Amino acid sequence: MSKEKLKIAIVSGKGGVGKSMLASSLAILLSKEKKIIALDCDVDAPNLAIWLNEDRNWEKKISIFSSLKPKVNHRKCKNCQKCVSKCKFGAMKIVNNRVEINPFLCEGCGLCEVLCPEGAIKMMPVKNGEIRIKRTKYGFVLVSGYLLPGETGSGKVVDEIKSSAESFDYQLMIIDSAPGRGCPVISALKDVDLVILVGEPTLSGFTDLKKVKTVVDHFHIPYFVVVNKWNANINNFKKIKRWAGSNFLGKISYDKRIFEAISRLLPIIETDLPAKEEITKIYQKLKEVLF
Numbered sequence: 001m002s003k004e005k006l007k008i009a010i011v012s013g014k015g016g017v018g019k020s021m022l023a024s025s026l027a028i029l030l031s032k033e034k035k036i037i038a039l040d041c042d043v044d045a046p047n048l049a050i051w052l053n054e055d056r057n058w059e060k061k062i063s064i065f066s067s068l069k070p071k072v073n074h075r076k077c078k079n080c081q082k083c084v085s086k087c088k089f090g091a092m093k094i095v096n097n098r099v100e101i102n103p104f105l106c107e108g109c110g111l112c113e114v115l116c117p118e119g120a121i122k123m124m125p126v127k128n129g130e131i132r133i134k135r136t137k138y139g140f141v142l143v144s145g146y147l148l149p150g151e152t153g154s155g156k157v158v159d160e161i162k163s164s165a166e167s168f169d170y171q172l173m174i175i176d177s178a179p180g181r182g183c184p185v186i187s188a189l190k191d192v193d194l195v196i197l198v199g200e201p202t203l204s205g206f207t208d209l210k211k212v213k214t215v216v217d218h219f220h221i222p223y224f225v226v227v228n229k230w231n232a233n234i235n236n237f238k239k240i241k242r243w244a245g246s247n248f249l250g251k252i253s254y255d256k257r258i259f260e261a262i263s264r265l266l267p268i269i270e271t272d273l274p275a276k277e278e279i280t281k282i283y284q285k286l287k288e289v290l291f
Helices: 019-030 082-086 111-115 154-165 183-189 203-218 234-247 256-263 274-290
Strands: 006-012 036-040 060-064 067-072 092-095 098-101 121-126 129-135 141-147 172-176 194-199 223-228 248-252
Touching: 006 019, 006 183, 006 203, 019 036, 019 172, 019 194, 019 223, 019 274, 036 154, 060 154, 067 098, 082 092, 082 111, 111 121, 129 154, 141 154, 154 183, 183 203, 194 203, 194 274, 203 223, 203 234, 223 234, 223 274, 234 248, 248 274
Parallel strands: 006 172, 006 194, 036 141, 036 172, 194 223, 223 248
Antiparallel strands: 060 129, 067 121, 092 098, 129 141
8 A cells, every 4th residue: 555644444333352462462562663553443432542551641632622502591581491392302491490411411412402483402512522642652642531420422523533633743643443333444444555354253243244344335445354262162263254254354263351451451462372372473464554
């Protein structure tokens, strides 16, 4: 791939298949070859910093206001209750003879603003997330975002993360995506040059892997497949490998010591576990494609 700036997204159909483990390890290895930047775009449960043992001493924090929520001007409100009766989410209630909004039920659809005959309800920006930035001990920049509890707009938060990352000089961007096929995944995949699909050899894992591949195919993005815990079910692993064909990039063994390592905040690349050697082989094959 001959581009000045390459973007690689690590994607999985379900959670817990080793996506962040692989993303953190590849970030460390690739930083020895190129100027990289790592993004944690799993904004509902960001943990890339944990896998890197970098979840402290953030150099910069940026508040994100990418969602709108209604605000009631009680001086204008005539208590007609149209907003209360039409709210499909049950977020509008009458409390002490005035309209109140439950922010945890409100989806920010804006219907109440449209319906209010007195113009007493206005959609206002609310803080729905935060971006945290730091330079890691490995020399590359880490950008991590998270969605605040009860807030919406995970895809918009991912857009803000990627936009913030563009202010840095880099040759290669590693994106740790959210699992599944939702809005944050779609946002993470925009403008990406290559996807690494991570799966596990279970029936549900294989099904979810094929589902998320439909999203990758929709954007016409080249992809590779990595199977984590491959030795947990060798027959299913063989099925996935046959399905992947020439797109199969590598495998990582199931090893309880991986959990022990992360509980001690020890990145896999700094261990002597078999997973380190297996990921290094994946990295070597990936290098042949990238450089």
